[in-house]
Amino acid sequence: MNTFEVNKLVRQNIQKMKSYSSARDEFKDFNTEMIFLDANENPFENGVNRYPDPQQNSVKLALSELKNVNANQILLGNGSDEVLDLLFRAFCEPNIDNVITLPPTYGMYGVLADLNAIENREIVLNSDFQPNINAIFESVDANTKIIFLCSPNNPTGNSFSDTAISELLDNFNGIIVLDEAYIDFSERESWLTKIEKYPNLVITQTLSKAYGMAGIRVGILYASASIIAIIKKIKLPYNINVLSQNKALKRIMDSDKNSSEIELILDNKRKLVEQLYQIDFIEKIFPSDANFVLIKVDDASKRYNQLIDFGIVIRNRTNQLLCENCLRITIGTNLENEKLINVLQTL
Numbered sequence: 001m002n003t004f005e006v007n008k009l010v011r012q013n014i015q016k017m018k019s020y021s022s023a024r025d026e027f028k029d030f031n032t033e034m035i036f037l038d039a040n041e042n043p044f045e046n047g048v049n050r051y052p053d054p055q056q057n058s059v060k061l062a063l064s065e066l067k068n069v070n071a072n073q074i075l076l077g078n079g080s081d082e083v084l085d086l087l088f089r090a091f092c093e094p095n096i097d098n099v100i101t102l103p104p105t106y107g108m109y110g111v112l113a114d115l116n117a118i119e120n121r122e123i124v125l126n127s128d129f130q131p132n133i134n135a136i137f138e139s140v141d142a143n144t145k146i147i148f149l150c151s152p153n154n155p156t157g158n159s160f161s162d163t164a165i166s167e168l169l170d171n172f173n174g175i176i177v178l179d180e181a182y183i184d185f186s187e188r189e190s191w192l193t194k195i196e197k198y199p200n201l202v203i204t205q206t207l208s209k210a211y212g213m214a215g216i217r218v219g220i221l222y223a224s225a226s227i228i229a230i231i232k233k234i235k236l237p238y239n240i241n242v243l244s245q246n247k248a249l250k251r252i253m254d255s256d257k258n259s260s261e262i263e264l265i266l267d268n269k270r271k272l273v274e275q276l277y278q279i280d281f282i283e284k285i286f287p288s289d290a291n292f293v294l295i296k297v298d299d300a301s302k303r304y305n306q307l308i309d310f311g312i313v314i315r316n317r318t319n320q321l322l323c324e325n326c327l328r329i330t331i332g333t334n335l336e337n338e339k340l341i342n343v344l345q346t347l
């Protein structure tokens, strides 16, 4: 039975602290005729002479309309990496608490656990790359604060089953982080519609993949308003700069561009996968709900280095659990994919 109470999970020091109140927090409305002499800025306009909106209200409003969630259920970070780090800092007491991750998966969860002096309990996925529910629950104890799920998962490319995800949400009294960095490439529905139903569900998404904006560093966290309020308290005030906020806003409003690029990438993936099946040293192509495919080859390190010699860089994942001799290939443009196939055919 789930008796989730977010205020019991928060670290004491964070519970007690007061957050920094910036000039822009106290008076935010730039669209007035006010004279701003409050933040020691240089008064001469150049587009970036003012501090950015610390609450990123216009970006959140656009996202809120696009994703159909309330603006108070959204928090933005300097990439997903920042919002993931903020979750550790809000909920995990160094040297006491632990988190659970499910390798093979995104490496950043483990790095952030180390950085924050939090034990990372790794429960390897089963042979279908699905969460091993029983083993996860066996390793949960009173200090387990967060379970990280990545679906579609990086580097395997598959999505976790809905029953696995809901079983974890229903029976874990800590926070479930569902990393949906690749959700826009998937035919499956996002779990965003469920944040009202599950008070322990935190969803992360990003502008770095489907939205084509890895360079501006904008990650998004969706959760209940009470979880957002806690994390908002500890985030640095000006974590998204003016240039990134402007770019993000434009791109979020341009949903036609997003969907047409996603369609192209998915089309290119279908073509690429068909051609990969013709290469005889490729032993397996794993199904992918993302903009990359994981393949198993005869000798991953050898093939990886051969491609480098031809000027093509892919990701060698052979050292990850369950990924022996596996390579991860991002879907490029048509031309890039053709070059890749041509080189693979000559090897």
Ligand SMILES: *Cc1c(COP(=O)(O)O)cnc(C)c1O
Binding pocket: 078, 079, 080, 081, 082, 106, 150, 154, 179, 181, 205, 206, 207, 208, 209, 214, 217, 218, 219
């Ligand atoms: C690429 C990726 C991200 C994105 O991270 P950003 O910091 O937002 O660029 C997040 N999670 C996973 C699993 C990823 O593969």
